Amino acid sequence: MWFLSYWTIPLFSALVWLAMLIAMLTTWTSQGRPHYSSMDPSQRIAYISDVGAQGLKPLFIAMSTVTVVSFDIAFLLERWLRHTGKLAPNTSIWQKIYSGLSIVFAIAGAAGLILLSIFDALRHNRLHNIFLAVFIGGYVLSAVFICWEYQRLGIHFREHSVLRYSFWIKLSFILIEVALAIAFGVTQRQKLYNAAAVLEWTVAFIYFFYVLSFFIDFMPAVRSKGRQSRTTEMDMATAETGMGDGAADDQRYFRGAATNGTTNDASTNGYDNGYTNGIEMHPGYPNGNGAGYVKPVEPAPLPSRNF
Template sequence: MLGISYWIVPIFSAVVWTAMLITMLVYWAATGRPHYVSMSEGQHIPYISDIGADVLKPMFIAMSAITVVTFDLAFIFERWLRHAGRLTPNTSVWQKVYSTLATIAAVVGAAGLILLSIFDAKRHNKLHNIFLGVFILGYIVSAIFICLEYQRLGIHYRQHSVLRISFWIKLFFIIAEIFLAIAFGVTSKKHIYNVAAILEWIVSFIFCFYVLSYFVDFLPALRTKNHQSKQTEMQLLEEGGRTNMGDGAAESQQYYRGNAATAAPYANGATNGYTNGTNGYTNGNGYSNGHTNGYTNGNVSHNNNGYPMPAEPAPLASRNF
């Protein structure tokens, strides 16, 4: 799972949802703004469900299902990335409980949207309204639990501004959706259908931005992946450089004459830089014994360690005369 570009999931979900809404509006305007069968008398602005219950119903079902299924995958991926350490890990059991409850509520909300698109407002009006409530309530509850998790994470990881940004975005969604949902219910109950329809479209577009906000949550995982890849690349280059060293090069340190006997051995056959010859020692660079320690006089005597011996005193003159 680590090779997946997780940040694409919420973006794809938001794009599909937005494309569906815009297509519906454009289709309704392009066909002369018809008054659908499911619309009430005096209603001039259709609900999303009014357009989705007509010719565009197959698209409404398909794109709604794609939106919520991919969006729910974002909850699963977020849970996995925190477990794998690619996102800031949870610091308590309650944070994991909040995350799990948020995922369950999101699945319930997804089921509500899929079912309301199937049981349309024209043929199954009562079931349609029930599933509409399940859809809205499910994702509001999910956002509440996500906010609780992020609020606790933000306390332990104050250095991560992403958590604060995501928390405030989701909190805005909760507050806006609750007020708009209440206004939608009140205007629908009082048969102010045009205002209620406008509120429904606003709620739907806000939901799009809520889905898109999960892209922000995956940004730390993207940076972590890039950092790990760069670190791995540098490590491989370093190890490769050590492997390709030539003979006579130490594996982990430069050789200096006089190192301890435990230093890395050499591959050129020399022991501690000395040869077995009688003319002294070489300079360690692979030169032959033609030169002895920089001395040009080949008759200079040397001791067993290769150092030059002091010259013998000149013999005294003979007294036999």
């Protein structure tokens, strides 16, 4: 079922994050863009953390936690799918190391986001900024190592274009987020708080697209779940039960000429065994079995299921 597919995990994570951002931004604007106590006197645009430090703090903590926990599950699931061969498997120990490091840094980034939502900018400003750096740095480094892994995989599996697409998407995320993070830090130090607030919201929305990019990573695994054809399933069932329809077991039903080399038109089931469905083979002996027994006419064979 579609809601149990692998790709629903990163999709769910991305949508939760997007819903949180929209809820916080809508709440701030619908309230008339209030000036919170955590904001600088010259600041007109609220940071995400400013909104999250006020009445929406429970929402900020809960949805941030759900987002990063489900996202880290996607990292672990990706590792497991490669290990089991449902995704292109790693071809060297270094690829596995890159994958493991990407998971470690993703967990660090998740811890940073959860902690910065708890230690808000109003009451714990210094800790909040430290955990913000951990959040951004953790996921950027995680993206670096997963890009490294995908680059090596793409060399060995050139036929898998999804690896190439995913690599470029994640590399773009790294370059854009690093540039925006540097700009955010510079504007903060220069006390350009409105510009810094815009940059923070931009970083958050780009993170949504990064999480969503894992959707395409799981698509090969989704296709592999349903790759077995209906005909193959019926053939397997035939082999197990001994019940076939002619294609799975050519000795069961035959709709045509004899299979034993004879050209006798009297044979209608492919066996020259003395049964001719009532057609006389020898004078005085219907069916040719020497006992005068006439085999009842068999019903017409069922239409083939091979279509």
